Amino acid sequence: MPRSNDTGTGTTAGRPARTRRHRTLRREVPSTVGLLADAGDFAAMRRYRSFAFDDHRDYLDHVDRLLRSLAAQGIHTTVALFDPREYAEYCADRELDPDTPGARTRFTAELAGGSGVLPYAGQPVDELLPLLVDAAVRQATWEYATSLLAGMGGCADCGEDIGTTSFERAADALQQLVARAGPGHHHLVCSVPAEDEQLVAVLHADAGPDGPPRVDGRDGLDFVTVLAAGLALGGPGGLVLRTTTGEHRDRVHGWRLDRGRLVPLSAAAVFNAYCTDADTGDPVAPEPGVEYCPGYEVDEPGPHH
Numbered sequence: 001m002p003r004s005n006d007t008g009t010g011t012t013a014g015r016p017a018r019t020r021r022h023r024t025l026r027r028e029v030p031s032t033v034g035l036l037a038d039a040g041d042f043a044a045m046r047r048y049r050s051f052a053f054d055d056h057r058d059y060l061d062h063v064d065r066l067l068r069s070l071a072a073q074g075i076h077t078t079v080a081l082f083d084p085r086e087y088a089e090y091c092a093d094r095e096l097d098p099d100t101p102g103a104r105t106r107f108t109a110e111l112a113g114g115s116g117v118l119p120y121a122g123q124p125v126d127e128l129l130p131l132l133v134d135a136a137v138r139q140a141t142w143e144y145a146t147s148l149l150a151g152m153g154g155c156a157d158c159g160e161d162i163g164t165t166s167f168e169r170a171a172d173a174l175q176q177l178v179a180r181a182g183p184g185h186h187h188l189v190c191s192v193p194a195e196d197e198q199l200v201a202v203l204h205a206d207a208g209p210d211g212p213p214r215v216d217g218r219d220g221l222d223f224v225t226v227l228a229a230g231l232a233l234g235g236p237g238g239l240v241l242r243t244t245t246g247e248h249r250d251r252v253h254g255w256r257l258d259r260g261r262l263v264p265l266s267a268a269a270v271f272n273a274y275c276t277d278a279d280t281g282d283p284v285a286p287e288p289g290v291e292y293c294p295g296y297e298v299d300e301p302g303p304h305h
């Protein structure tokens with residue numbers, strides 16, 4: 001007897017319906033692509049005989065076509081940086097053979113749960129690469145700043161956790177920075193020299209005439225964490241805020257980190273900082289259409305020593 005999904009024309013009659021259901025289900029299964037961003041990482045993977053590529057450009061072109069194919073099928077795809085060193089450690093920890101597609105698949109699946117992944121939005125792979133690198137740098141910066149805060153311990157005077165208190169102060173300071181800057185698009189950069197690396201966080205925020213400023217959640221967290229690390233460390237650092245309104249000249253305000261406090265700079269100091277080459281110390285011509293303004297109070301002196 002024919003099966004219930006047969007139409008009486010043969011045993012293949014039910015296949016179109018099954019194929020449609022399969023494709024529908026496939027669109028509900030997300031994909032993650034691990035991408036070898038630079039030539040050095042690509043060269044490191046070539047030592048595995050099961051790795052099928054021998055030219056980085058050819059590899060990137062194949063990844064680009066794969067991403068476009070997945071998008072054409074309606075499949076949600078995220079992209080993550082594939083780090084050969086982390087991959088080797090992952091395989092060693094789990095006693096996996098790294099020279100197998102299965103091991104690479106398992107490692108890539110682990111990457112999908114991290115915060116350094118980006119959703120594929122149809123851009124060419126050459127445009128996607130710098131976005132991925134930037135996301136990875138931001139993630140590493142956040143992790144390092146978080147570890148600094150976690151290791152600060154308690155205040156010798158009052159016993160409060162310095163990392164927690166510094167984070168709360170930084171969050172309050174960010175709200176004050178953006179609120180007091182007024183309406184417009186605000187671009188903030190915070191730079192903190194730490195023992196092992198220079199911590200840099202960038203944040204964009206929009207403020208209208210009514211309502212609170214709009215700050216992206218993850219970018220805001222990254223910025224507050226780096227600023228908190230600067231407050232907790234008590235060393236040097238700086239913060240710049242640039243406001244664009246579209247009707248007037250851009251305004252630039254500046255602050256320095258000094259002994260655990262965000263201290264406003266004078267207009268002259270902001271001008272000097274903006275108009276001096278950071279590498280050579282040589283003067284740089286002022287940018288047209290920019291007004292160099294003093295900072296304003298956003299942070300009370302910290303209680304910890």
